[in-house]
Amino acid sequence: MPFHFAERIAHAPPSFLEELFRVSSDHSIISFAGGLPSSALIDVEGISEAGRQVMEDDGRTALQYSTTDGYLPLREYIAQRYRTRLGVPASADKIQIVNGSQQSLDLFGKIFLNRGDHVGMERPGYLGAIEAFSLYEPVIHTVPIDEQGLVPDAFERLIATHPVKFFYGIPNSQNPSGCTYSEERREQIAGILSGTDTVFYDDDAFGELFFDGKPRLPVKKYLPEQSVISGSFSKIIAPGMRIGWLYAPPEILKTFNIAKQAADLHSNFLCQMVLHRYLTTHDLDAHIRNIVSVYGRRCRLMCDLLDDLLPTLTHTTPEGGMFMMATLPAGISSRAVFDNGIQEKVAVLPGMPFYIDGGGTDTIRLNFSNADEEKIKTGMERLARVINRLIRS
């Protein structure tokens, strides 16, 4: 029988997931295509011990229904970390726990966007955000980024010419480009938005992962009441726990909370309690230093190998995070690199899904967090063979 799905689902962009799935199920392929943190750096023993303690001390509470806003001690922990790390006046009433920061994207879209409303994001932009917002059928505008972040003139033009409800950006180690906004650009963006009705949505999935260990000031510092920050434990503790948060003015959170309650009542309460126990019984900063030193080495190695083996290709040089982006030599298509790469047993992600208005046919995204240094070396040699063969043909 024909199933009459809602029109909005037809607005979901074509996904590359099927092809990625094929790649991840073949273990002989070295994949730089996905976006996984390193499994080896997840503290399985520490998290199991925290789980055991929570069950023993307060299992009945952990396994009961709870409030939509989230476990108060966890929200207090997050707020305290903002105050000490970034010097912003966070408090638990401004923090809402979500099912991974991906849920913030969906619920934010749900509470702000009517069909045809205007929303802005970076070009290239995070695929998961494109997918989440598209279901609410907005008009999505894009603003290009360079190595310093959003291009101010283009950003100003967009804000001046369209009633943009919110602008979604990733100032720290952007996905997919790996670029980080300079401090000057953050101030410029806040200046442009100040006095308008546009909210700045700062997706801070990677802010703890700077290789130099130094935090960057959020746009919120310059625009406190008009911006929100979404955060996540996925990249620093474990993505499978699905715990993230939204840090926002209480007026936004009140509405957000209604949508969250309708969606799932609350996030997994057992995981919230286990996570809080883990955080308060372990040295999070030392754990993050360890992750960052491994990712920093992998990133440098990947950059060096690209420079040595593929000098005609250009790439971003990330200050942190998990991704970099490369622009292929003239005439080489990212789709051909993907298809030929699979035969050579190396996978990269073609840039197209990150460009909603076309583009990306000459760029690829490379993940450096998941493969170890040996795999990075072998994978880059394979990639160089693929691209050099395409150049010669």
Ligand SMILES: Cc1ncc(COP(=O)(O)O)c(C=O)c1O
């Ligand atoms: C920029 C960005 N935002 C959000 C997410 C979603 O992460 P999670 O839902 O695990 O917090 C990701 C995942 O890779 C991401 O790269």
